[in-house]
Amino acid sequence: MRKVYIVGIGHTNFGNLSELDLDLVDIMAFASTEAMDDAGIRKNRKIVDQVIVANMGGGIINHQTGIASSLVSRLDLEPAMAELIENGPASGASAIKMGFACIASGMVDVVMVTGGELMRTVSGWEGTDFISTLLHPEAEYNYGLTLPAFGGMFTRLYMERYGLTDRELAMVAVKNHENATKNPYAHVITPCTLEAIFDNPDVDTVNPYIAEPVRLYSTCPVSDGAASVIMCAMDSPKMGYFKKKEPIVISGVGSATDTHCVHQREDPLRLKAVQLSAERAYKMAGLSAKDISFAELHDAFLVLELAISEEIGFFKIGASKEAVVKGVTRINGSLPINTSGGLKAKGHPVGATGVSQVYELVKQLRGEAEKGRQVKNPKHGMAVNFGGFGNNVVTTICSKECKK
Amino acid sequence: MIDFNVYKPKKNEVYAYKCPECGTLDYPAPMICRKCGARRDPSGVYFSSWEKIPLKGKCKLLTWSRVYALPEGFLEKYLIFGIVEFENGLRASGRLLVDKPQIGMNLVAKVGLVREKVDEDVLGFMFDKED
Amino acid sequence: MIVNKMEKRLRPPQINLKTYIPKVIMLANGEKMVVRETKREETSVLLETIFPLIEVQKDFYDIVAARMYAEILGWYRYRVANEFVLVGAIDGVIVGIVNSRIIDEDVGISLHTMTIKRGLRIGAQLFASKMENHFNMLGQKEVLIVAESPIGFRRWMIEYGLENREDEYPKVQHELGGVPTHVLTKSLYDIICDQKVGGQRPVDSEILATADILKAPEEYEQIPGFERSKQ
Numbered sequence: 064m065r066k067v068y069i070v071g072i073g074h075t076n077f078g079n080l081s082e083l084d085l086d087l088v089d090i091m092a093f094a095s096t097e098a099m100d101d102a103g104i105r106k107n108r109k110i111v112d113q114v115i116v117a118n119m120g121g122g123i124i125n126h127q128t129g130i131a132s133s134l135v136s137r138l139d140l141e142p143a144m145a146e147l148i149e150n151g152p153a154s155g156a157s158a159i160k161m162g163f164a165c166i167a168s169g170m171v172d173v174v175m176v177t178g179g180e181l182m183r184t185v186s187g188w189e190g191t192d193f194i195s196t197l198l199h200p201e202a203e204y205n206y207g208l209t210l211p212a213f214g215g216m217f218t219r220l221y222m223e224r225y226g227l228t229d230r231e232l233a234m235v236a237v238k239n240h241e242n243a244t245k246n247p248y249a250h251v252i253t254p255c256t257l258e259a260i261f262d263n264p265d266v267d268t269v270n271p272y273i274a275e276p277v278r279l280y281s282t283c284p285v286s287d288g289a290a291s292v293i294m295c296a297m298d299s300p301k302m303g304y305f306k307k308k309e310p311i312v313i314s315g316v317g318s319a320t321d322t323h324c325v326h327q328r329e330d331p332l333r334l335k336a337v338q339l340s341a342e343r344a345y346k347m348a349g350l351s352a353k354d355i356s357f358a359e360l361h362d363a364f365l366v367l368e369l370a371i372s373e374e375i376g377f378f379k380i381g382a383s384k385e386a387v388v389k390g391v392t393r394i395n396g397s398l399p400i401n402t403s404g405g406l407k408a409k410g411h412p413v414g415a416t417g418v419s420q421v422y423e424l425v426k427q428l429r430g431e432a433e434k435g436r437q438v439k440n441p442k443h444g445m446a447v448n449f450g451g452f453g454n455n456v457v458t459t460i461c462s463k464e465c466k467k
Numbered sequence: 468m469i470d471f472n473v474y475k476p477k478k479n480e481v482y483a484y485k486c487p488e489c490g491t492l493d494y495p496a497p498m499i500c501r502k503c504g505a506r507r508d509p510s511g512v513y514f515s516s517w518e519k520i521p522l523k524g525k526c527k528l529l530t531w532s533r534v535y536a537l538p539e540g541f542l543e544k545y546l547i548f549g550i551v552e553f554e555n556g557l558r559a560s561g562r563l564l565v566d567k568p569q570i571g572m573n574l575v576a577k578v579g580l581v582r583e584k585v586d587e588d589v590l591g592f593m594f595d596k597e598d
Numbered sequence: 599m600i601v602n603k604m605e606k607r608l609r610p611p612q613i614n615l616k617t618y619i620p621k622v623i624m625l626a627n628g629e630k631m632v633v634r635e636t637k638r639e640e641t642s643v644l645l646e647t648i649f650p651l652i653e654v655q656k657d658f659y660d661i662v663a664a665r666m667y668a669e670i671l672g673w674y675r676y677r678v679a680n681e682f683v684l685v686g687a688i689d690g691v692i693v694g695i696v697n698s699r700i701i702d703e704d705v706g707i708s709l710h711t712m713t714i715k716r717g718l719r720i721g722a723q724l725f726a727s728k729m730e731n732h733f734n735m736l737g738q739k740e741v742l743i744v745a746e747s748p749i750g751f752r753r754w755m756i757e758y759g760l761e762n763r764e765d766e767y768p769k770v771q772h773e774l775g776g777v778p779t780h781v782l783t784k785s786l787y788d789i790i791c792d793q794k795v796g797g798q799r800p801v802d803s804e805i806l807a808t809a810d811i812l813k814a815p816e817e818y819e820q821i822p823g824f825e826r827s828k829q
Contacts, residue, residue: 192538331530
């Protein structure tokens with residue numbers, strides 16, 4: 064397989080973009096043009112062979128289809144090839160995986176992947192309903208079950224089996240919010256304190272339950288936003304256009320599926336799709352868990368940051384909370400997790416998240432992260448993008464180019 | 468031939484499906500048997516339509532959550548949901564009617580109205596305390 | 599002050615209302631918000647705080663700010679009966695304002711809720727405090743509630759389980775625009791108060807002292823580029 068570089072990255076603010084005079088494709092186009100500028104190819108944008116768009120709610124919420132074709136025209140990129148990838152909240156990483164495959168197979172040389180979502184145009188109740196469409200229609204959706212409901216059930220079982228406490232979960236929230244205060248694109252830039260969201264006698268009004276035992280500060284916000292990456296084959300003559308920034312290698316990609324119905328999992332606490340997708344990515348990259356310098360893990364529900372970090376081999380199953388308490392996963396710890404603020408504080412526009420995670424990997428590996436949230440000397444970064452409730456997971460590993 | 472059963476009132480049941488070749492039960496209905504690979508054809512024309520076995524009776528609570536953030540259309544302040552395991556090994560998600568659920572408690576599966584959709588009453592599991 | 603006859607006739611009769619007992623809430627970012635009632639003498643800083651938001655033409659800020667400005671000015675000029683105003687203040691800076699009116703001993707009307715510092719659920723805390731005042735301090739039996747914002751209204755309707763009196767319209771109208779109303783009764787309040795009403799009493803005297811003199815915010819995230827000193 065050909066080696067693939069990421070040569071340009073772009074990102075919009077995550078937050079409430081629904082009141083601006085921009086539609087879904089405009090927001091995606093903004094991130095795409097940021098990436099073009101970062102790569103230095105705005106004037107030569109027609110060298111992009113293939114555009115891949117990641118989005119989940121365009122058809123349901125924004126009443127738009129054929130979004131990839133729409134984006135191409137908005138960016139004046141005709142006649143580039145273009146397709147949409149929809150894989151629930153893992154759309155972003157899946158789009159990157161497909162872009163990688165297009166280049167690695169030799170079919171094209173330059174791919175632009177843009178993920179975006181404009182989900183705050185509808186009310187919170189309709190947004191919850193939209194996300195619930197991921198669930199099994201008869202056995203889950205019809206009951207009014209939602210992803211937060213499964214987040215709550217998973218968190219309860221995890222707490223019961225491994226003794227995770229509310230306080231330890233609150234520590235993860237504090238860490239991610241702290242990281243986000245230094246991230247200019249983050250949705251939530253107000254930090255939270257452990258005392259305020261856990262020790263507080265008013266905790267039930269300040270940090271109320273969303274789906275017991277998951278509280279407001281253990282679940283991610285609803286966000287709008289877009290992110291974009293531009294990729295090029297290492298051996299392509301078009302690499303001559305990309306002299307502006309240090310190229311970052313996509314060294315491993317893997318994905319896997321698990322049962323659709325959560326109740327059909329053999330052990331409802333095991334996320335086999337996470338473990339398998341990571342194994343496949345490690346294999347392609349020739350790496351293992353101990354080689355990874357930092358990671359972006361899909362913390363839509365904070366407990367997932369812990370569970371995923373265990374499934375991918377960072378810590379023993381059930382033991383990640385000890386690492387949290389010791390500060391291992393903080394920015395200045397030995398294995399920083401969610402340096403961007405994670406989905407919890409950076410935000411979660413579902414289609415954009417996978418691309419946003421890889422954006423963060425590249426930023427850190429290039430050494431370009433904002434002051435106070437730059438990981439020291441990172442070599443390999445890992446992003447895990449979780450689709451549905453763990454039934455489709457995509458892992459991406461990016462690495463600094465080895466200097467020979 | 469007219470099937471007069473069609474005019475009978477619908478029974479309040481939720482069904483597991485039984486593979487005609489190996490007898491394995493599955494819920495919800497698959498299109499391929501997980502154990503032996505036999506195909507299911509709901510029309511019964513090309514392959515046999517599988518036998519429906521009502522899923523009910525005693526079950527054990529595996530996990531639960533009291534959910535406040537409900538989707539569009541639900542006007543309750545909160546609903547309690549849970550995942551249970553039946554004695555035959557099958558599992559299901561559904562509404563919990565118990566006020567103070569506890570993991571491992573014994574429940575009984577009833578079937579009731581869980582959602583009203585346009586022109587359709589949706590029936591589903593409601594797990595309650597054993598009488 | 600001796601009030602002249604004409605002025606006396608123009609002023610509404612006043613019920614002597616018990617004062618709200620101040621409380622303090624630690625918000626999610628660790629800051630402590632004091633919730634207390636304001637006096638007529640503090641009208642100046644209240645109006646100064648609300649006025650710039652009349653120009654924010656989204657999120658219903660313009661209508662809520664315009665109406666609240668009129669209500670508080672009306673209260674100051676003795677042209678609104680039996681109004682009370684609660685503020686949330688962090689280090690003395692106003693971060694949210696709520697106001698209500700009393701019709702008689704038993705019935706109150708909730709007027710407005712304005713959040714100035716966003717992202718910390720201050721609006722929810724202050725709305726709950728307003729209800730706490732109606733039921734716990736003023737001993738009322740029910741409060742009429744409407745809203746301008748559809749999201750806010752559904753949130754209160756569902757989370758507080760308000761009683762729907764829309765079918766009594768037009769006999770029962772809410773004075774905010776004369777629209778059909780919902781009602782929070784004492785019994786409904788008793789069910790949700792533990793879940794909704796936060797705050798610790800008594801407030802530490804040092805913290806309470808920070809809210810002695812209220813200040814208008816220096817900047818508003820709803821108005822980029824606003825600087826108080828340049829007004």
